[in-house]
Amino acid sequence: MSNPLQFAISHQDASSRARVGRVTTPHGVFDTPAFMPVGTQGTVKGLLPDRVRGTGSQIILGNTYHLLLRPGAEAVAKQGGLQKWTRWQGPMLTDSGGFQVFSLANINRIDEAGVRFRSHIDGREIMLTPEESIRVQNLLGADIIMAFDDCPPARTPKPRWEGPGVAKKGGAAPDDAKTAVPPAVTDEREYLRRVREANERTLRWLDRCVAAHGRKSEQSLFPICQGGTDMEMRQWCAQRLVQVDAPGYAIGGVAVGEGSAEIRKVVEFTAPLLPAHKPRYLMGVGYERDIVAAVRAGIDMFDCVLPSRNGRNAQVFTRQGPMKLRNAKFIDDPRPVDETCDCDCCAGGYSRAYLNHLFRANEMLGPILLSIHNIRHFQRLMLDIRAAIRDNAWPAFAARWPVAELVPA
């Protein structure tokens, strides 16, 4: 049985753990460090696959939780799997559904077997277990699938997110707009107990995921390292995960309420504990500087809803920082969103004035154009990051990306 995932590292940064590589999957290749736009319900909202491809995206993420509820994994499998059904001609990754169950669903019971919850769509009761998550992901058929894990709550309450401006102050990347992460556990002792319990359960559930995985020759199963913000717990989890000879590893539980500095600390500690010759995936992160810091710690893959979700709310990313295009000051601004940008929106000549109008008039084209711009913004970040690694040119990179400037951890 051949390995359905190959990872070739072509450049190793001189000044950090950053590396440039390429992942080959049954549905094609993607270059790393890679950014995956999120296609929650079988579509990156508002964008046809050719347009997503046009942003430079090579791999996209689908949400198992949403697809499981609607239209159901069997329905997708009947249409030939996620890629054929959605017409995305390239690699895909599905998450396990666990994170959304914890954040979106009405949970009735969590125990060793799994999680019993009610759908947020129709209230239907569903049981998600490691076996069921893998069965569903096998039916969806993505190239990379994720282990079903127990994600512990945060130690600090998640700051209320107030738009991209918050990023400057160090807020972590928020997850989906509809997501309400579980309440933080501020009591230190109780926090550590929950993290340990989640860690141990995550390991036991991983064994069950591996055993349940029925398409090993086509789909690569990534385990997820938990451990919250406790370094001992991170180490404990990572050491046990690497004993499973997985094709790649993820770091989970870091976009649930901590600031940029704390994300960075966890990632810089955890990434080196995961095998250097396999792709490392940091889940749900994030803002530009979070990504740059993580790349330098040795991370190869990212996903985040920020570019598309913020785009739908008229919030754009630029190299100088974010802007809110609904603002009245843009009403007659003839400039493109970002004069340095080559996306279909900026290079296409759409003005801030026109975009402001589209959002005021509630026209779909506003969210569409800004999703294109924002995703391209992140893909240009990744292109420049890869160039900086290849050319050992981080100072030039920093000059081009003031928004990604690293603050001391």
Add this chain to the structure above:
Amino acid sequence: MSNPLQFAISHQDASSRARVGRVTTPHGVFDTPAFMPVGTQGTVKGLLPDRVRGTGSQIILGNTYHLLLRPGAEAVAKQGGLQKWTRWQGPMLTDSGGFQVFSLANINRIDEAGVRFRSHIDGREIMLTPEESIRVQNLLGADIIMAFDDCPPARTPKPRWEGPGVAKKGGAAPDDAKTAVPPAVTDEREYLRRVREANERTLRWLDRCVAAHGRKSEQSLFPICQGGTDMEMRQWCAQRLVQVDAPGYAIGGVAVGEGSAEIRKVVEFTAPLLPAHKPRYLMGVGYERDIVAAVRAGIDMFDCVLPSRNGRNAQVFTRQGPMKLRNAKFIDDPRPVDETCDCDCCAGGYSRAYLNHLFRANEMLGPILLSIHNIRHFQRLMLDIRAAIRDNAWPAFAARWPVAELVPA
């Protein structure tokens, strides 16, 4: 001062008044008979201009009423005019705003000066006159602009529109979803009085439009023939209009409540009264068979919101007739919307099952894909109509387009 519009007829049908031609404008050419998708608020909803172009559309329509209210004509002019602002690189036509004022706004007074109304957006009081409509259209800068006319109400109440199925029973093309046409005047005597009054006022207003038109070397002003469903009134109006040497002429007031048969009667009577060597535009029509009948009566241009608006509601057009893709029977239908279609949706391999999912999940991509398909459906109709005229091949056309089959008038 050179004429900003040239119309060259290349083929004249042997069996009818239908003809194939090409209109040249300052922003490019379009082939006739032509179908114009509607871009109400500066965008064909959900579609970037390249995608609209990809459907085979060569000219699109913008709504003066909507743009006047938001962002305002001065704002559009400041950005270089409608085409530069929206990035539609091709011919455009704007209506006069009159029809929407009558149907959307809260009218305070209609008199010889014009119409005083309150915006449906913010209640602001606005006065629209022939001079103001032309001033606004001069600022917007479309290649073809329309005279501000007095559109009389219908003789018969407009049937409540119930989706594309109604077309089969002979309903006229409905206008915008938000449009409520003025109440019908069922009393014969009062109806004729209103039609005569509207006709006379339309003529007086036309003189004022012509006098106010400040960009005659760039924009072509089309008068509109009114007269309701009364042939004497139509004749009276047409005879006076043609004394104005306009670059083209429109037939208005025919999609306000009558059935297909009545539209056909009016069009077949009126079209030949308008100069044969100039483009004739039938406003707001319609379904496939209404278009085919009008083409055979000598009409060259059409506009209608049907393809885009129905597409947004999961209603698709096919050569065999309409379908509602939200219907449960499509949940696992792997076929494209129309197997004969070459649009980005059908040829792109999107299944009815996937489209059904997109609408159930309330994803923008559903309206986007079906707008593409439906507009392409109408453009393929126009392509086949032009081929039928060129090749004198109406029987072959009828075999390919059962949905457009003509019923005896």
